[in-house]
Amino acid sequence: MSILLGVDIxxxxxxxxxxxxxxxxxxxxARIPTEAENGGASVLxxxxxxxxxxLPRAAGAEGAGVTGIGIGAGGQIDPVAGVVVNATEILPGWKGQRLKTAFEAAFALPAFADNDVNALAVGESRYGAGKDYRHLIYLGLGTGVGGxxxxxxxxxxxxxxxxxxxxxxVLYPDAPPYANGTRGCLEQFTSGPAILERFGDPTLTGPELAALAHAGDTQALACLAAVGRDLGIGLATLANIYGPEAFLLGGGVIDGFGELLLAHARxxxxxxxxxxxxxxxxxxAGLGTDAPLIGAAALAL
Incomplete structure (x- = not known):
């Protein structure tokens, strides 16, 4: 048995x-708090x-050996050097951390690092809902929209x-400015916070909005229909450019709203x-809560 060490940061x-x-x-x-406030070097x-x-737990599987390390992490990561080239303040001091060389030095095993959403795509492509497709586009819809x-x-x-x-x-170039520096991008209209803002009740949570929609609330259904249409516009543009065999969607928005959005997107x-x-x-997406770990490990392949 070949075993991979997956690291999700x-x-x-x-x-x-x-x-x-x-x-x-x-x-x-196993998992521990990041304690991001202590800085990037401490997190690493x-x-x-x-x-x-x-790592020693691998010895419990007869004939098993760890053959590689995959690291999925927040931020923009150079996939060749395994270096964080850009990051948000969610991980202060994360920019510049040399993930690949640090893990290789610590374990004398080949290590590979990439953005966490890229890792999710690799995991789903190899082991999950995308395993029957060679060409696909993965989107993760949550607090933001990655892909x-x-x-x-x-x-x-x-x-x-x-x-x-x-x-x-960009879907709507005349939209108000957005936090990521663009106007009218897909994230601005289909992320979790954007959906709640569109509904117009800042006290509502995602599960509460889903419950309203499932109960037949017309305002909730109209809101999710509009979000689903915007998602579909984005997917149509991507389909015309890349021609993938399939789209694979995951993240909290998809977990929470599912077909309430996807039917309109289709x-x-x-x-x-x-x-x-x-x-x-x-x-x-089909790997569930272990998707980040499985995806990170799959980077080592």
Whole structure:
């Protein structure tokens, strides 16, 4: 059995797990708070220390050995050098951290690092809902909207590691300015906070809005229909440009609203996309809560 060490580094928690390279099964996992306020060097050191505690567990599987390390983390990451080239204040001092070399020095194993959403795309492509497709686009809809392009089974990176960012696709150029520096981008209209803002009740949570919609509330249904249409417009544009075999959607927004959004997105895709791609499947991600760990581990492949 070949085992991969997956490391998921986020703004609130660090998770490390042992993953069966053949099946994607998580054999063992542990997590600790990130303590991001202590700075990027401290976060990296905590991740390595947790990995040192998890790694010996691989000895419990007869004939098993850890063959590589994959690190999925927040921020823009150079996938060749494994260096964080840009990050938000969710992880203060994270920019400049050398993830690949730090883990290779600590464990004498090959290590690979990439953005956490890219890692999710790789995991779903290899082990999850996208495993039957060689060409797909992954979108993660949550607090923001991230994404990744998988072509012939491999991630596509721009020359500066900044390509394949569907969340920044512009839908409405005359919209008010948005936090990420664009106007009217997909994220501005389909992220979790954007959906609640569109509904107009700042006291409501996502699950409460979903419950209203499932109960037949006309305002909630209209809100989600509008969001689903905007999502479909974005998918149609991506389909016309890339022609993927499938779209794969995950994240808290999809987990919470599901078909309340996706039915409208499929209709919009069919209406707007070119004939060859208008019936591109829109699938839900399938790896569940372990997806970040499995995806991180899959980077090592």
């Amino acid at each position: 986020g703004g609130t928690k660090i998770a490390v797990g042992l993953v069966d390279a053949a099946t994607g099964q998580v054999l063992y996992k 050191a905590r991740a390595i220390e947790l990995a040192k505690q998890v 990744a392009l998988v072509h012939d089974g491999k991630l596509v990176h721009g020359p500066r590691g900044a390509g394949s960012e569907p969340g920044h696709l 209709a919009e895709l069919f209406e707007r996309a070119l004939p060859a791609v208008k019936e591109t499947p829109i699938l839900r």
